[in-house]
Amino acid sequence: MSESTKRPRQADDAPERPPKRRRDTEPDPETDPESEHSHSSSPGPAKKVTGRPGKNASVPLSKERVKAARSFFQDSRPPVRLEDLYKFVGPIAPPLSDTWTQQDEDEMLAEWDASPEKVACASIKGDGPTTTMWKVCLRTFRCSPLGMISPLMGLRYQTMPGPSQPGIWSREFCNRLTALIPYSIWHGRPKRLAMALQYAVICRTDDRRPWMLQSSCPALTRLRQFMDDVEDSELSQSIHHMHKRSRSLATEAGQQISTLSDLFIFINRTVRGWTFERVPEPVTSEKGFEVYSVTIPDLKVVVAAIDSCMSDIVDEAYQVFKVAKGNRAEIPKGSQVRQFYERAALHQLRRITIAHRDQDEDEGEGQGEGDEMAGPQPDPEPEAELEDQFSSDQVPDDESESESDSSSDSGSYPEVEVESGSDHEPSGMGADDGFVLEDDNEAVNDKVDDDGRVQVSPSRQSTAPLVNTPSMTPMASHVVQDVAKMVNDILKKEREEMKSFFESSLESYLKSCQERMGLEMQQRMNELQKRYEAEIKALKEALKKEMTTRTKGNESRGLDDQIQPAGNSLADDGTT
Numbered sequence: 044m045s046e047s048t049k050r051p052r053q054a055d056d057a058p059e060r061p062p063k064r065r066r067d068t069e070p071d072p073e074t075d076p077e078s079e080h081s082h083s084s085s086p087g088p089a090k091k092v093t094g095r096p097g098k099n100a101s102v103p104l105s106k107e108r109v110k111a112a113r114s115f116f117q118d119s120r121p122p123v124r125l126e127d128l129y130k131f132v133g134p135i136a137p138p139l140s141d142t143w144t145q146q147d148e149d150e151m152l153a154e155w156d157a158s159p160e161k162v163a164c165a166s167i168k169g170d171g172p173t174t175t176m177w178k179v180c181l182r183t184f185r186c187s188p189l190g191m192i193s194p195l196m197g198l199r200y201q202t203m204p205g206p207s208q209p210g211i212w213s214r215e216f217c218n219r220l221t222a223l224i225p226y227s228i229w230h231g232r233p234k235r236l237a238m239a240l241q242y243a244v245i246c247r248t249d250d251r252r253p254w255m256l257q258s259s260c261p262a263l264t265r266l267r268q269f270m271d272d273v274e275d276s277e278l279s280q281s282i283h284h285m286h287k288r289s290r291s292l293a294t295e296a297g298q299q300i301s302t303l304s305d306l307f308i309f310i311n312r313t314v315r316g317w318t319f320e321r322v323p324e325p326v327t328s329e330k331g332f333e334v335y336s337v338t339i340p341d342l343k344v345v346v347a348a349i350d351s352c353m354s355d356i357v358d359e360a361y362q363v364f365k366v367a368k369g370n371r372a373e374i375p376k377g378s379q380v381r382q383f384y385e386r387a388a389l390h391q392l393r394r395i396t397i398a399h400r401d402q403d404e405d406e407g408e409g410q411g412e413g414d415e416m417a418g419p420q421p422d423p424e425p426e427a428e429l430e431d432q433f434s435s436d437q438v439p440d441d442e443s444e445s446e447s448d449s450s451s452d453s454g455s456y457p458e459v460e461v462e463s464g465s466d467h468e469p470s471g472m473g474a475d476d477g478f479v480l481e482d483d484n485e486a487v488n489d490k491v492d493d494d495g496r497v498q499v500s501p502s503r504q505s506t507a508p509l510v511n512t513p514s515m516t517p518m519a520s521h522v523v524q525d526v527a528k529m530v531n532d533i534l535k536k537e538r539e540e541m542k543s544f545f546e547s548s549l550e551s552y553l554k555s556c557q558e559r560m561g562l563e564m565q566q567r568m569n570e571l572q573k574r575y576e577a578e579i580k581a582l583k584e585a586l587k588k589e590m591t592t593r594t595k596g597n598e599s600r601g602l603d604d605q606i607q608p609a610g611n612s613l614a615d616d617g618t619t
Contacts, residue, residue, distance in 0.1 A: 116183075116369070120185070120231055128374075135531065152389075168380075180374075183364075195391070198336075199335075204321050239303070240252070244337060247340070250327075251278040262293040302353075308352075311345045330395050366593075390477075
């Protein structure tokens with residue numbers, strides 16, 4: 044037997060070598076294929092983290108975490124109903140009053156018609172990332188994405204160099220923001236995520252404007268006190284340096300520091316370890332408010348910071364959310380996104396106008412009236428629930444690179460196995476991202492096995508159309524929008540006509556009532572007058588009759604007196 048024949052058998056008889064264990068690394072933020080500008084504007088690669096799952100690796104998720112998340116999202120954050128949109132997105136037409144008149148509404152609509160946001164709104168497509176972002180934001184934060192990335196929250200969206208349309212959030216921006224929203228450290232509060240994004244921008248740009256933050260954490264409260272004591276428009280020290288000083292003072296006082304403050308430390312560490320190229324100069328003001336311009340690199344920084352310091356990474360937490368949110372239908376559907384966008388944009392313009400008016404009239408007073416005008420806002424959470432969760436382990440502030448792998452418990456939703464998506468974007472970001480559409484009759488196939496593993500159906504990762512209806516052409520979409528606007532105008536006109544009709548009817552009814560009451564009163568007065576006159580007349584006649592009777596009686600008595608003396612004299616004469 045030849046050597047050539049023996050070698051394959053020897054190879055077959057040889058024991059199979061175990062595959063080499065690959066040490067997975069943190070994905071490189073620069074190589075996102077979906078980025079609108081990924082060639083040079085993204086930050087440099089993050090520090091390598093071992094154990095990060097690859098594209099098709101199975102990620103174990105804790106049953107307890109899924110259970111806790113399911114309890115939160117089904118009890119405290121159930122799916123948004125259509126009747127809740129008035130509160131969370133904004134009213135279709137605001138109630139008119141002395142606070143918000145028809146003239147205010149007309150001026151706001153004129154501003155909207157001339158704005159680039161309206162042009163951007165007309166080109167919005169209900170694609171997967173945009174629709175998913177709206178669903179996750181409404182479900183978790185109880186507000187629209189425009190209500191979170193808003194001048195009223197101190198934030199604005201910053202486009203990156205490259206071909207992009209102003210006002211349109213890129214697919215990658217939507218994907219990365221969506222993955223961050225349901226993370227447990229925010230406690231379902233958009234302001235907490237806004238603070239983290241602001242801090243990422245502050246560290247990246249070394250922004251030294253006084254930072255007006257709100258938190259019950261002792262370290263962050265001290266930091267706010269430092270800001271309040273500053274009289275200049277620019278700080279002499281970096282905000283991060285002042286934050287570290289606040290943490291030191293809080294520690295010396297025996298106070299516990301929250302995980303949110305710990306996260307800010309890791310955000311700064313991440314920024315220091317990355318390089319940012321071709322990121323545009325930040326815009327610091329929009330619509331009269333001081334803002335921090337959020338870019339895709341800032342979202343990547345926050346994700347990398349969470350992955351390096353928290354017990355569960357962002358991708359895993361998002362998978363927990365997808366399992367825990369339930370199978371009920373979510374809104375909006377893809378065909379509704381443009382309508383929701385315009386509705387939310389108009390709502391923000393109204394609130395911004397009222398906020399400026401309140402600032403001009405009185406610092407901070409009257410803002411409640413403005414919110415009432417613009418439509419009811421989500422119910423405020425109790426102060427106790429807004430408190431930061433304190434970390435179990437103190438994060439050192441010396442920021443040595445050797446300590447960057449320390450972790451603190453994030454208090455996240457309390458191992459379920461899912462498949463990770465791309466290493467370059469949040470995993471599992473499909474067209475509808477596992478959300479059940481209202482007209483989708485296909486059952487969701489995610490199940491928890493006995494081993495505590497969830498298998499995600501391949502169909503859930505597909506890019507299936509959002510609705511099971513023929514796709515609408517741009518022309519037809521515009522026609523539908525025009526018809527909807529026309530119907531709204533007709534309904535508004537009819538409502539005004541009905542209001543005018545009821546007011547005039549009420550006025551005429553009151554007038555007729557007054558006339559009828561006046562006529563009845565006059566009739567009664569006339570009757571009383573007649574009765575009075577009749578009684579007076581009868582009284583006069585009776586009196587006259589009485590007087591006549593008495594007069595006749597007196598006359599008869601006088602005649603008798605005259606006759607009697609004459610009779611007496613005749614009698615006297617006869618006797619004589």
